[in-house]
Amino acid sequence: MQQTRDARTYRVGDELPAVTETLTQEKIDRYADASGDHNPLHIDAAYAATTQFGGTIAHGMLVLAYLSEMMTASFGASWAGSGALKVRFRGAARPGDTVTAAGRVIKIDGEKMVCEVECRNQNGEVLISGEASVRVS
Amino acid sequence: MTVNLADLPKGHEFAETRFELTPEWAAEYRAAVEDQTNAPADLPPLALAAFSIRALLHQGALPEGAIHVSQELNFLNRGEMGGSAVARARVASRGERQGWVLMGIELAIEDEDGKSMMSGRATITFPAEGRTQEVGA
Numbered sequence: 001m002q003q004t005r006d007a008r009t010y011r012v013g014d015e016l017p018a019v020t021e022t023l024t025q026e027k028i029d030r031y032a033d034a035s036g037d038h039n040p041l042h043i044d045a046a047y048a049a050t051t052q053f054g055g056t057i058a059h060g061m062l063v064l065a066y067l068s069e070m071m072t073a074s075f076g077a078s079w080a081g082s083g084a085l086k087v088r089f090r091g092a093a094r095p096g097d098t099v100t101a102a103g104r105v106i107k108i109d110g111e112k113m114v115c116e117v118e119c120r121n122q123n124g125e126v127l128i129s130g131e132a133s134v135r136v137s
Numbered sequence: 138m139t140v141n142l143a144d145l146p147k148g149h150e151f152a153e154t155r156f157e158l159t160p161e162w163a164a165e166y167r168a169a170v171e172d173q174t175n176a177p178a179d180l181p182p183l184a185l186a187a188f189s190i191r192a193l194l195h196q197g198a199l200p201e202g203a204i205h206v207s208q209e210l211n212f213l214n215r216g217e218m219g220g221s222a223v224a225r226a227r228v229a230s231r232g233e234r235q236g237w238v239l240m241g242i243e244l245a246i247e248d249e250d251g252k253s254m255m256s257g258r259a260t261i262t263f264p265a266e267g268r269t270q271e272v273g274a
Contacts, residue, residue, distance in 0.1 A: 021171060034162075034169035036191035039199065051202070060205040061187060065170035068183040072174040080182040083212040089205050130207075 007075045007136040010113060016103035019070040023058050025095040031062040057092040063119050063127055066101040070117070074103070075134045087117070087130030098122040103132065111135045142228075143200040143238065143263060151226040154192035158216050162188075180216035185255045189224040189244045203263040206239070210257040214248070221249045229258065236265050 005017075025045075032038050037059055040047035048056040064087065071079045093099055099119050107114040113136050119128040158180055166184045167173075174181075186208075216222065223246065230241035239262050246255040 027169070027171070031169040034165045035187045036194055039203075060208070061183065061190065062170060064208065065172060065181070065183050068181065069170070069172045069174050072172070072181070077179075077215065080179070080212055080215045083182060083210075085208070085210045087209075088207045 005074070007078060007113070007134075010074075010105050010108075010136075012105050012108055014105045016070055016074045016105070016115060016117075019066050019073065019101040020098060021066050022098045023062075023093055023095055025056060028056065028058050028062065028095060031059055035059065035061065037061075053092055053094075055094060057094055058097075060089045060128070063089075063093050063099055066099055067103075067117055067119055067128060067132070070101040070103060071115075071132055071134065075113075075136060078134050078136050082135040084133045085117075085130065086132075087128050089128055091121070091125050091127045093119075093121060093127050099127065106131075111137050140197050141200060142197040142203070142240065142261075145197065145228050145231075145240075147228050147231040149228040151193060151196050154189075154195070154224045155221055156188055156192060156224065157221050158188075158218055160218055163218060180218055182212045182215075182255070183210075185212075185216055185222070185246050186210055186244070186257060188222070189226065189246055189255070189257075190259070192224045193226050193242070193244075199261070200238075200263040203261050206260040206262050208257065208259050210255065212255055213253045216254055217248065222254060223247050223249075233265055237262050238265050 028042055032043050042056055042059055045056055101119045103115045103117040106116045114133045117132045118126055120126055163180050172181050225245045227243055229243040232239050242259045244257045248254050
């Protein structure tokens with residue numbers, strides 16, 4: 001997926017192109033290897049079953065990567081060169097969940113575009129929410 | 138030497154870590170997060186954050202039950218594939234409430250010329266009397 005639209009044409013209220021991914025344990029394991037984060041909560045089903053989550057959950061940074069992908073698709077290289085993100089992790093994403101990253105432009109201040117962003121699962125539960133901003137010239 | 142993050146006081150500075158931004162690692166990261174927005178020659182911006190967290194996990198094991206609460210990231214300059222980078226991190230805040238520790242860890246990454254590439258802050262929480270996990274986050 002490449003940048004879908006000239007970022008300068010976004011207006012307040014416009015929705016960003018959503019990114020949807022379905023999580024599997026295999027994907028979580030792959031992220032654990034790539035990130036070096038082998039917390040058993042993410043990769044050890046027997047251990048994770050003893051925790052408050054009752055099973056493995058995805059790394060927060062993996063789910064956040066879907067949000068970053070959405071920002072890259074919306075703003076291209078500007079995101080990598082001038083993006084800022086401030087989010088809270090509000091819920092756990094589990095294997096089998098379908099995660100949708102979505103966003104909406106809420107403010108434009110000169111070249112700076114501020115977006116409300118979030119990730120939700122297939123039940124509409126919020127996994128991540130916060131703000132992202134980027135300079136678009 | 139790996140220490141338990143639970144034992145670290147406010148102000149603790151982690152050892153500086155230098156790493157190479159190799160195409161192989163970038164490809165592994167991109168495959169793990171299924172990000173198709175970046176060209177093979179580009180480094181996904183969140184990969185830098187994953188790199189710094191990976192470096193951090195080599196130095197500090199997370200306490201059992203640790204939860205990633207929030208994340209702030211500022212992408213300041215795009216990473217150059219094939220270059221190297223230096224990650225620094227420190228415990229910026231630490232507080233305890235109702236049996237849970239809330240810890241803020243500041244992250245900064247510079248390129249080999251000392252130019253800032255990314256800064257950020259991760260907030261984690263864990264039980265004040267938690268046990269140590271032998272493996273990462």
